[in-house]
Each structure stands twice: as C-alpha cells, then as structure tokens.
Amino acid sequence: MSPPLRADAARNRDHVLATARSAMAEGDLALQLNDIARRAGVGVGTVYRHFPTRRALVEALADSSFTTLVEEAHSASRHDVAWTGVEVLLRALLLAQLTDPAFTEVISTSPDQDAAAGTTAHREQFRASTRTVLERAQQAGSLRPDLTEDDLHRLVCGTAFALRISENPTDRLDRYLRVLLDGIHAGRV
Amino acid sequence: MSPPLRADAARNRDHVLATARSAMAEGDLALQLNDIARRAGVGVGTVYRHFPTRRALVEALADSSFTTLVEEAHSASRHDVAWTGVEVLLRALLLAQLTDPAFTEVISTSPDQDAAAGTTAHREQFRASTRTVLERAQQAGSLRPDLTEDDLHRLVCGTAFALRISENPTDRLDRYLRVLLDGIHAGRV
Amino acid sequence: MSPPLRADAARNRDHVLATARSAMAEGDLALQLNDIARRAGVGVGTVYRHFPTRRALVEALADSSFTTLVEEAHSASRHDVAWTGVEVLLRALLLAQLTDPAFTEVISTSPDQDAAAGTTAHREQFRASTRTVLERAQQAGSLRPDLTEDDLHRLVCGTAFALRISENPTDRLDRYLRVLLDGIHAGRV
Amino acid sequence: MSPPLRADAARNRDHVLATARSAMAEGDLALQLNDIARRAGVGVGTVYRHFPTRRALVEALADSSFTTLVEEAHSASRHDVAWTGVEVLLRALLLAQLTDPAFTEVISTSPDQDAAAGTTAHREQFRASTRTVLERAQQAGSLRPDLTEDDLHRLVCGTAFALRISENPTDRLDRYLRVLLDGIHAGRV
DNA sequence: AATGAATGAGCCTTCATTCAT
DNA sequence: GATGAATGAAGGCTCATTCAT
Numbered sequence: 001m002s003p004p005l006r007a008d009a010a011r012n013r014d015h016v017l018a019t020a021r022s023a024m025a026e027g028d029l030a031l032q033l034n035d036i037a038r039r040a041g042v043g044v045g046t047v048y049r050h051f052p053t054r055r056a057l058v059e060a061l062a063d064s065s066f067t068t069l070v071e072e073a074h075s076a077s078r079h080d081v082a083w084t085g086v087e088v089l090l091r092a093l094l095l096a097q098l099t100d101p102a103f104t105e106v107i108s109t110s111p112d113q114d115a116a117a118g119t120t121a122h123r124e125q126f127r128a129s130t131r132t133v134l135e136r137a138q139q140a141g142s143l144r145p146d147l148t149e150d151d152l153h154r155l156v157c158g159t160a161f162a163l164r165i166s167e168n169p170t171d172r173l174d175r176y177l178r179v180l181l182d183g184i185h186a187g188r189v
Numbered sequence: 190m191s192p193p194l195r196a197d198a199a200r201n202r203d204h205v206l207a208t209a210r211s212a213m214a215e216g217d218l219a220l221q222l223n224d225i226a227r228r229a230g231v232g233v234g235t236v237y238r239h240f241p242t243r244r245a246l247v248e249a250l251a252d253s254s255f256t257t258l259v260e261e262a263h264s265a266s267r268h269d270v271a272w273t274g275v276e277v278l279l280r281a282l283l284l285a286q287l288t289d290p291a292f293t294e295v296i297s298t299s300p301d302q303d304a305a306a307g308t309t310a311h312r313e314q315f316r317a318s319t320r321t322v323l324e325r326a327q328q329a330g331s332l333r334p335d336l337t338e339d340d341l342h343r344l345v346c347g348t349a350f351a352l353r354i355s356e357n358p359t360d361r362l363d364r365y366l367r368v369l370l371d372g373i374h375a376g377r378v
Numbered sequence: 379m380s381p382p383l384r385a386d387a388a389r390n391r392d393h394v395l396a397t398a399r400s401a402m403a404e405g406d407l408a409l410q411l412n413d414i415a416r417r418a419g420v421g422v423g424t425v426y427r428h429f430p431t432r433r434a435l436v437e438a439l440a441d442s443s444f445t446t447l448v449e450e451a452h453s454a455s456r457h458d459v460a461w462t463g464v465e466v467l468l469r470a471l472l473l474a475q476l477t478d479p480a481f482t483e484v485i486s487t488s489p490d491q492d493a494a495a496g497t498t499a500h501r502e503q504f505r506a507s508t509r510t511v512l513e514r515a516q517q518a519g520s521l522r523p524d525l526t527e528d529d530l531h532r533l534v535c536g537t538a539f540a541l542r543i544s545e546n547p548t549d550r551l552d553r554y555l556r557v558l559l560d561g562i563h564a565g566r567v
Numbered sequence: 568m569s570p571p572l573r574a575d576a577a578r579n580r581d582h583v584l585a586t587a588r589s590a591m592a593e594g595d596l597a598l599q600l601n602d603i604a605r606r607a608g609v610g611v612g613t614v615y616r617h618f619p620t621r622r623a624l625v626e627a628l629a630d631s632s633f634t635t636l637v638e639e640a641h642s643a644s645r646h647d648v649a650w651t652g653v654e655v656l657l658r659a660l661l662l663a664q665l666t667d668p669a670f671t672e673v674i675s676t677s678p679d680q681d682a683a684a685g686t687t688a689h690r691e692q693f694r695a696s697t698r699t700v701l702e703r704a705q706q707a708g709s710l711r712p713d714l715t716e717d718d719l720h721r722l723v724c725g726t727a728f729a730l731r732i733s734e735n736p737t738d739r740l741d742r743y744l745r746v747l748l749d750g751i752h753a754g755r756v
Numbered sequence: 757a758a759t760g761a762a763t764g765a766g767c768c769t770t771c772a773t774t775c776a777t
Numbered sequence: 778g779a780t781g782a783a784t785g786a787a788g789g790c791t792c793a794t795t796c797a798t
C-alpha cells in the first residue's frame with residue numbers, strides 16, 4: 001500500500017521506536033512524543049511523521065509482541081490436548097503483558113478508531129485462535145462453558161494487572177496463572 | 190490531633206467532597222482540583238486548604254468505602270465457615286472497587302508517603318482482617334496454602350480490573366468472582 | 379451577570395488590552411496571545427483568563443470604537459436632513475475603521491458564534507440606527523432605493539479597504555468618501 | 568533569460584499550478600506549498616524549485632487573469648466613448664478579482680520586491696492602459712478630475728472587497744459597480 | 757530534476773500551585 | 778478561612794524550508 005521507506009527514513013523510524021521502547025521499559029508510560037524526539041536526538045517533526053499520534057507509536061511498539069503472540073496462539077490452537085492449548089495461550093498472553101507495556105496498553109484497550117492495519121489484523125487473528133482454543137476446550141469439557149473469548153481475554157488482563165501492581169511480578173507469575181487456570185477449569189463447576 | 194473544623198469550614202469540605210464524588214462517578218478520573226473548585230462553586234484555595242494534593246482528596250473520597258469495607262472484613266473474619274469468610278471478604282472488596290473509583294485508586298496503589306492517618310489505619314485494619322480470614326481458611330484446608338494476604342489483595346484488584354475493562358461490569362461480576370474463588374480454593378491442588 | 383472584577387484583575391486586564399492595542403497599531407494584526415502576554419509582561423494564563431480566544435480579545439479591543447460609533451449612529455439617525463444623516467453615519471463608520479484595526483476586523487466579519495454580549499448588542503444597535511438612517515433617506519428620495527442596510531455596511535467596508543491599501547489613507551479619506559456618497563445618492567439613477 | 572524547461576519539468580510546473588488553482592478555488596487561501604505538493608502528488612522540492620516562495624506561486628497563478636485583463640484594458644483604452652472605456656475597464660478589473668483569488672491577492676498588494684518579470688510587466692501595462700482610459704475620460708469631462716490612476720485602482724479593490732464579504736457576490740456585482748461608477752463620474756461635482 | 761525525510765522554531769493551550777486581597 | 782487571579786512550565790502540534798538521496 002504505502003511505498004517502502006527509504007533506507008535513512010527506516011533507520012530513523014527504528015531509532016525512534018527503540019528510544020520509545022527504552023522509555024517505556026524505564027517505566028515512562030506517558031510516552032510523550034516531544035520527549036521521545038528529544039531522547040532520540042531527532043526533530044519532533046520526524047517523530048510525528050512516522051507516528052502521527054501517541055497511539056500510533058504505541059501500536060508500532062506493540063507490533064512485535066503481537067506478531068509473536070499471534071503465532072503462539074495459532075500453535076496453541078493446534079495442541080493435541082485442548083486444555084494444554086488453553087494453558088499455553090494464556091501464559092503467552094500473560095507473558096507478553098509482563099514484558100511489553102506497549103502491548104499491554106493496546107490489548108487492555110478497545111480497538112482504536114484508526115488503528116494501524118497491522119494492529120487490527122493481529123487482533124483479529126488472535127481472537128480467532130483464542131476462539132478455537134476456547135471452543136475445543138469447552139467441547140472437551142475442560143473449560144467452563146459459560147466463558148466467552150472476551151471473558152478469557154479480560155481475565156488474563158486482570159491477572160496481568162495483579163502482577164503489575166506487585167513487587168516481583170515474575171516471581172508470582174506462575175502462582176497467579178495457576179489460580180486463573182484453576183478458576184476457569186470446568187472440573188469444579 | 191487537628192482542632193475540629195469551624196462549622197462553615199466543615200460544610201465547605203463536605204461540599205467539595207460531594208462534588209468530587211459526582212465528578213468521579215461521571216467518569217472524570219482526572220479529578221483536577223481547579224475543576225472541582227469551579228464545580229463546587231468554591232475558590233481553588235479552599236480546595237487546597239482541605240486537600241493539599243489530589244491524592245489527599247482521593248483518599249478522603251475513598252474513606253467511606255473503606256470504613257464500610259473494614260467492617261465487612263471484620264465480620265467476614267468471624268464467619269462460622271472459614272471459606273464463607275473468604276467469599277464474603279472478596280466479594281466486598283470487589284464490589285467496593287466497582288462502586289467507587291476513588292477507593293479503587295487507593296487500594297490498587299502502594300500506600301502513600303504521607304497518607305491521611307485514617308487511610309493508613311483502615312489499610313491496617315483491613316489487612317488484619319484479611320490475614321485472619323486467610324489463615325482460618327488455610328487451616329481449614331479450603332484455601333491454597335501458597336497464597337499470602339498480599340496475593341489475595343492483588344488478585345481481587347486484578348479481577349476488578351478485568352471487570353472495569355468490560356462493557357457491563359456488573360453483569361459479569363459473579364462469573365469473574367466465581368473464577369477467582371475457584372482459582373484460589375485448595376481443593377484442586 | 380459576571381461579578382465585577384477585582385481591582386488588580388481589572389488593572390491587568392486593562393494592561394493587556396493596552397498592550398494589544400499597541401501591537402495592532404504597530405501593524406501586528408496577527409495578535410498572538412502568547413506574544414501579547416510577553417509584551418505585557420504577564421503570564422500567558424492571565425491573557426487566556428481574560429480573553430479565552432484571540433477573537434475575544436479583538437472584540438474587547440473593538441468595544442470602545444463600537445460604543446462611540448453606536449452613539450454617532452444614533453445621533454445620525456435624528457438629523458434634520460436625512461441625507462446628512464447618511465453622510466455622518468458613513469463617515470463615522472469609515473473613520474472608525476481607519477483608526478481601529480480591531481474594530482475593522484470585527485465589523486468586516488460575520489458575527490461570531492460566541493461573541494461577547496456587548497459586541498452582539500452593539501452590532502444590533504448599530505444596525506438599527508443604520509436602518510433608520512437608510513429608510514429616512516430613501517423616503518426623502520436622496521438615497522438609491524435599491525440599497526439595503528447590508529449593502530451600505532459593506533460598501534463602507536470596501537471603501538475602508540481601499541484606503542487601507544493606500545499609502546496615506548487619511549489624505550484620501552474625504553475623496554473616497556465623496557465617491558461613495560455620490561455613488562449611493564439617488565439623484566443620478 | 569532562463570533556458571526553456573525540459574518537457575517533463577514544464578508538465579510538472581503546470582500540474583502544480585493546476586493543483587494550486589483548484590485549492591484556491593476551493594477556498595484554501597493559505598496555499599501551503601507542502602499541501603500543494605501533496606495534492607499534486609509531487610515532492611515538496613519540486614514545488615520549491617518552480618516557485619521558491621508562496622508569493623511566486625500566487626503570481627504565477629494570477630498570470631493568466633492578468634494577461635486577459637491587460638488585453639481588456641488595452642481595448643478599453645481605445646473605446647470611442649471615453650466613459651465607456653472606464654466602465655469596461657473597471658468591470659473587467661472587478662470581475663477578475665471575483666473570479667481569481669490569486670489575482671486579487673497580487674493586485675491588492677504593493678508590488679513585490681522580487682516579483683516575476685511577467686507580473687511587473689503586466690502591472691506596468693495595465694497601469695498604462697488605465698492611465699490612458701483615465702486621462703481620456705477626464706479630458707472628456709466625464710470622470711472626476713481629482714482621481715488618479717491609483718485611486719481608481721484601489722477603489723475597485725475596495726468594491727471587490729465589499730463583494731467578497733457579501734453572501735452572494737455575483738448577485739450584487741452590478742449594483743456595487745454602478746455605485747462606484749456613479750461615484751467617480753464627474754457629472755455631480 | 758525530482759524526491760520527500762528531516763528539521764525545529766514557534767504557536768496554541770492547559771493546569772498545578774501560589775499568594776495577594 | 779476563603780477567594781480566585783496570576784503564574785509559567787510544559788505538552789501538543791504545524792509548517793516553511795533545507796538537503797541528502
């Protein structure tokens with residue numbers, strides 16, 4: 001659709017992205033375009049050219065996490081054991097959120113009016129895989145039948161939130177994930 | 190500690206609080222002191238006198254939810270059936286968050302450097318009750334032994350988050366709470 | 379409606395107005411609020427408090443010219459000789475435009491969505507007087523019958539424009555005004 | 568003076584001009600070079616190469632109106648009836664302004680420091696014809712003797728302005744032009 | 757010649773906080 | 778105590794112009 005970027009432009013764009021990623025990693029979730037420009041040693045205009053809004057930048061940052069996740073979700077949807085698919089999928093989604101604050105923002109938020117095409121596509125693909133995973137597990141009788149794909153999605157976001165407000169998120173990851181998995185398992189109902 | 194407020198000052202304070210509560214209820218989570226002052230028909234200075242920081246105002250707003258919750262937690266800690274205590278406590282904590290955004294902010298956040306005495310006290314009392322509830326349930330064998338009081342606390346905040354990013358939080362409350370309760374129940378381990 | 383300004387606030391407001399008037403007189407028709415603030419030695423916020431938009435400032439600037447003009451127009455509408463009323467009115471309107479660029483902007487422009495109450499009132503009063511002047515002169519047979527009050531209004535704005543793009547506006551004023559007056563006199567038709 | 572343009576360059580130039588003309592016709596009087604470039608599907612650099620300043624572009628746009636006008640003015644200067652020459656000339660100048668905003672900008676403005684050769688020439692030719700028309704009419708006793716060519720010029724610009732700030736310029740053209748013509752006719756003095 | 761990415765000054769506006777009245 | 782005017786740092790964004798490709 002759009003022509004490939006010129007080499008120098010691409011380099012700039014990547015540099016801005018890298019800078020933004022660092023900023024977020026350091027906990028600066030505000031991600032102000034002016035600030036990123038300054039940090040990247042680049043004119044504001046350059047940042048605005050590549051990312052007309054803060055949201056556009058966030059989505060671009062989230063892209064790689066999203067790509068990975070989409071693949072993981074797809075393979076999760078083909079696991080021999082349906083329930084294992086659920087486990088794998090949820091862990092992947094949770095891990096992505098612990099790792100990448102930009103991704104967390106995108107995934108915890110309703111789709112943007114004018115999201116990048118890529119983001120919309122990823123979302124759609126991920127939803128599809130999730131739906132498959134969910135249906136298989138429900139048919140296998142291992143997943144509560146009263147949960148929808150949206151529910152799963154949000155419950156994982158909630159778990160990620162619980163981890164985020166904790167001191168050592170990574171240490172607790174397995175425990176909290178286990179709680180979630182046990183909670184959604186059908187056995188108990 | 191501080192002298193009782195003059196009657197008119199107290200009236201002002203209450204009015205500001207009421208205004209702020211309305212604002213938050215309407216979804217204005219920014220809660221700008223200037224804005225509140227204007228809405229309350231009161232000078233900015235007045236707001237600042239009573240609530241030197243935004244956080245102070247938020248804590249004041251959260252106070253009544255906190256008071257209620259502390260009572261509920263206390264009575265939960267005396268339930269005949271330990272597990273029922275857990276259920277009651279968690280539901281109360283969850284409900285408070287769905288109802289009162291100010292409370293949500295306070296409870297999802299590490300204690301403030303210079304929090305109001307009341308807030309600190311409430312927090313402590315609530316922690317104590319929670320601890321009791323938790324220990325009783327763990328001794329009764331109904332609650333996973335590997336969960337601490339902090340874990341419980343955060344898991345509920347996570348569940349509240351999951352509800353908050355949903356369309357009709359109230360409709361889903363019971364389902365999500367059930368997931369959480371099943372997840373933390375010891376039966377499965 | 380709004381409470382009277384505090385003394386110091388009023389002083390500030392006046393100072394900003396004076397600064398803005400100077401700026402315009404010096405030919406700076408852009409009238410940027412930041413710039414005015416700097417020139418006035420006042421915080422930007424102060425300017426914005428008193429004049430939330432550039433237009434509000436312009437209207438405030440135009441106010442005194444408008445007040446004078448409205449009076450002149452009113453007395454013009456009571457002249458014994460209807461045609462003299464026309465002459466007086468048009469000269470007054472023309473002069474106001476040569477003297478006050480802010481007034482020129484307001485009067486050459488369609489009424490603002492949210493104009494100050496004063497501006498709207500002035501406009502209305504001026505229109506009314508103009509209408510009277512016009513009707514009397516038309517009934518006396520001295521003014522072309524095919525001209526409306528809007529036409530008069532705009533023709534004067536046009537004449538003011540002709541003067542503005544000239545080197546020595548004031549020197550030409552009488553000549554251009556004469557051309558206009560002769561042009562709208564009925565005698566010739 | 569400058570070498571003839573390469574064919575493709577000429578095509579580009581024309582295309583930019585056409586785009587700019589459309590933009591102005593649509594009421595975009597700002598005429599930002601960046602914007603024009605984008606609309607024309609051409610690099611900014613290309614626009615800058617052909618038109619180093621906004622003004623240069625405006626003058627280029629005005630060129631064709633100017634050419635036509637110069638011819639009309641010339642033929643007006645040869646009318647049998649001197650006064651008719653005045654009528655024809657003024658109407659032509661007025662019409663050009665109603666039709667072409669670029670021309671209006673050029674003609675209402677003092678000659679540019681570094682105007683294109685063509686513009687300067689056109690101006691000169693137009694001035695010459697106007698002077699002729701004016702002198703003949705004054706000698707014939709039909710035009711006020713106290714008007715200079717500059718006066719005529721500006722009075723027409725003023726009339727154009729009056730029309731421009733009106734709702735239906737074209738509907739009023741004849742009336743306003745009549746007012747002007749009657750105003751400058753010598754009969755009345 | 758053409759391209760269009762980059763620049764960065766600079767305007768607009770908001771808002772937390774202070775302090776004279 | 779209450780008031781609300783003043784402050785000005787700070788962030789958002791645009792756009793004329795340059796220059797490497």
